Amino acid sequence: MTEPVPSPPPAMDRAGLLAGLRARIARLDRSGPDMQGRAALPLSPELDAHLPWGGLPLAGLHEILGEDPGSSLGFAALLMARAQAALPGRSLLWIAPEPDAYPPGLAGLGLDAARLILVRAPRAADALWAAEEGLRSPAIAAVLLLGPAPDLTAARRLQLAAETGGGIGLLLRDGAEEAGPGAALTRWRIAPRPAQEATAHHLGDPAWEIRLLRARGGRPGAWLAEWDAAQGRLVTPAPLAAAGRRRA
Amino acid sequence: MAGRRAARPPSLPLLAALEPPPPAPLPSAGPAPTARGRRFLVLEGPGVGARAVWALRFSPLVGRRGPDGLIVETTGLPEPEPELLARVLAAFARAGTPARGMLGAAPAALAALLRAGHGSAVLAPAQEAAAVSALPTAALDLPEEVVAGLHRLGLREVAALEAQPRGPLARRFGPALLAELAALRGALGPFTPVRPPPCHVAAQDFPAPLLTAPAIARALERLLASLCAGLEEAGVGARALRLTAFRGDGTWQEIGQGLGRASRDPAHLMDLLRRRIETLRPEFGFERMMLAAPATEPLAPAQSGLPGEAVAQEALSALLDRLGQRLELWRPLPRASHWPERALARGDAHGPGAPFAPAPRPLRLLRRPVPLEAVALLPDAPPSLLRRGRRTERVVRAEGPERIEPEWWRAGPEPPPRDYYRVELASGARWWVCRRGAPGDADTRWFLHGYLS
Incomplete structure (x- = not known):
């Protein structure tokens, strides 16, 4: 009487099995870090090393929270400028109930206003529709959506639209709101900080405390960053010790 | 007679x-x-x-x-x-x-x-x-x-x-x-048509009048296909479309649709018209529909399969056409003025954009500046405390003032000059605030005019 004993896979095969499983999971979760060919925007060497995509992934939705409208918008404008540089020839959409973008100030963060289109959407439903249409279009590098947070279904739709179009979607929200579950790939919280070389009569370059609250497939983190306007790069000298304490 | x-x-x-x-x-x-x-x-x-x-x-x-x-x-x-x-x-x-x-x-x-x-x-x-x-x-x-x-x-x-x-x-x-x-004996006098005849028209009669939106959409698709075939043959694209639907009782309804860029893509044109079908009121049904392209432009056949600038441009104008149907959109354009709100003009979203020179200016310029109350040590010193509503903010750093004088060469009453400060609050937030009126004037007021990064 011989019972068929399920033979364990040979030790040699274990690595292959794991790779196969990983590939299957990656196929199921299309936004996972293993997805091949997902280009990423460079932010700064430290941030890029921390993010699982080696930068901020394109074809995705990102949430930016901030209680101070200036600093969070500054970070968003920087991401838009980077997306513009990575996808030349594409345009930017700025969707808001009252789009009051001021390009002379945005140009300081490297954003080229020649390809900026402002969309006035007083109603939230229209704004979401416009953002989805924009993200789905192959002519758009980044869509910035200011206003109330979309619900989970709407955010998921935006994420899918971004995967179709290849640009990035940025949801800029008031940080005082409760940050519920989101379909975005990353969620950031930006707070203003004094610049390094600031004096009583000199503000210095824009400086932020960047907190990565959530990244799909990555760990949270926090950094002090400063925008070097002369060199056009983001400098993140030190990660903050309190990284990840604050939950999204 | x-x-x-x-x-x-x-x-x-x-x-x-x-x-x-x-x-x-x-x-x-x-x-x-x-x-x-x-x-x-x-x-x-x-x-x-x-x-x-x-x-x-x-x-x-x-x-x-x-x-x-x-x-x-x-x-x-x-x-x-x-x-x-x-x-x-x-x-x-x-x-x-x-x-x-x-x-x-x-x-x-x-x-x-x-x-x-x-x-x-x-x-x-x-x-x-x-x-x-x-x-x-x-x-x-x-x-x-x-x-x-x-x-x-x-x-x-x-x-x-x-x-x-x-x-x-x-x-x-x-x-x-x-x-x-x-x-x-046949000499033709001048004759003014009620509408200038378009070069490209497609029309169809319906023995059974059209009543429902799906039926109208199907008929429209057929009309578009034949119109676009004609446009392609002529090497032009439509810049405007006009759909006229005739009812049996002697009335008619029209839908006009403009395009930002000439097109003869039936799918795109259908996309634009589909949303307007619901504005038609067939009542007893449409007996005839006529689709005309009253404005056309030469359009070279597009070379497909090469992704690049041209494809993005086409996709962009298609997107802007769609967005423009429901929302207001524009491009910011620079204007030669140092008065902050006048330095920005609204341009056609379909037109070309223009770059801006970087300047120490806010990222957003509030359309309605927020009134502030300010405390300053001296009349012409930067503010040390700013009160916005009920919240009081301590100013830790201030750059300025940047005096902006009104443009006296313009007609109309001259606004008072403004002194702008870039201030950093204790919370770290950076504001672009201004005092309207020269220091020492009787009626000076403070405003938050924008957020700096």
Whole structure:
């Protein structure tokens, strides 16, 4: 009487099995870090090393929270400028109930206003529709959506639209709101900080405390960053010790 | 009308003048009427002129002749002329404005024949020439005193009039008479169509009137396919579309749609029109729909398969067309002004953009600046405390002031000068605040004008 004993896979095969499983999971979760060919925007060497995509992934939705409208918008404008540089020839959409973008100030963060289109959407439903249409279009590098947070279904739709179009979607929200579950790939919280070389009569370059609250497939983190306007790069000298304490 | 004219010659007995003489019967058609050249249908009936746009369902070229007359060019219409005339007259009768119609070559002659009291008919060229010769001069489109003068001379028929030498006629009655004589024989006068005829039209009749949105959408798809085929053949793209839907009761509805960039892609055009279908009110159904491209632009055939600037440009204009249907969009453009809110202009979203030079300015310029209360150590010192609503913010750093004087060369009352400060609050937030009015003025106020990064 011989019972068929399920033979364990040979030790040699274990690595292959794991790779196969990983590939299957990656196929199921299309936004996972293993997805091949997902280009990423460079932010700064430290941030890029921390993010699982080696930068901020394109074809995705990102949430930016901030209680101070200036600093969070500054970070968003920087991401838009980077997306513009990575996808030349594409345009930017700025969707808001009252789009009051001021390009002379945005140009300081490297954003080229020649390809900026402002969309006035007083109603939230229209704004979401416009953002989805924009993200789905192959002519758009980044869509910035200011206003109330979309619900989970709407955010998921935006994420899918971004995967179709290849640009990035940025949801800029008031940080005082409760940050519920989101379909975005990353969620950031930006707070203003004094610049390094600031004096009583000199503000210095824009400086932020960047907190990565959530990244799909990555760990949270926090950094002090400063925008070097002369060199056009983001400098993140030190990660903050309190990284990840604050939950999204 | 015929009665009024017939009463004029004084030699006529009174009773005979009151009753219009019955028109002489039209000459017989003769063998096989072969019509060449341009053909027109002249309609006459009370209130017919108001139906000019609706009459576009029969032909793209329709003009008004006063409140009670229409002229429709029928050149090249595929239907045989007698059937066409019957169909037009039946449609007008159903629409509540019965009309008489005369189809022939010279609109002036047709109108004169109708005025003389003839019934509806299709005239072959020979028949028309004979009928015009027999026309009474009273039926011509001439001033009353001219007709009276002709009658005094005994010229009661067009044939008699045409037998006269033209020179004396012109000297006596003016050039209008000669122009009318020429028009009777086919010289075309200026004719203003109610709508300029578009070069590219697709139209379809529906024996069973269209009632539902899906049916209209399907019909529209067919129309678009044929319109786009025509556009492609001509090497142009539509910059505007006009859909006219005709109801059986003599009314019509129109949808106009502009495009930011010439296109002949049926899918894109359908996308734009599909959203507008719900604005149509078919009620008893549309019997005919006509899709025209009133504005076109040369459009080179696109080379497909090479992703690049051109593809992105095309996709962008398609996107902006879609967004522009529901939302307001524009491009920020620089303007030569140092007054902050005036340095920004709104440009057409479809047009080209322009780069901006970086400046120490906020990222957002608040359209309604937020009033602040400020505490400063000295009247001309930067503020040390700012109160916005109920919150008090301590200023830890301040850059400024940057004095911006009003542009005195502009008309209108001059606003007070502004002193702008870039301030950093204790929370780290950076604001662009300004004091309106020079320090020491009686009425200075502080505003938050924008957020700095």
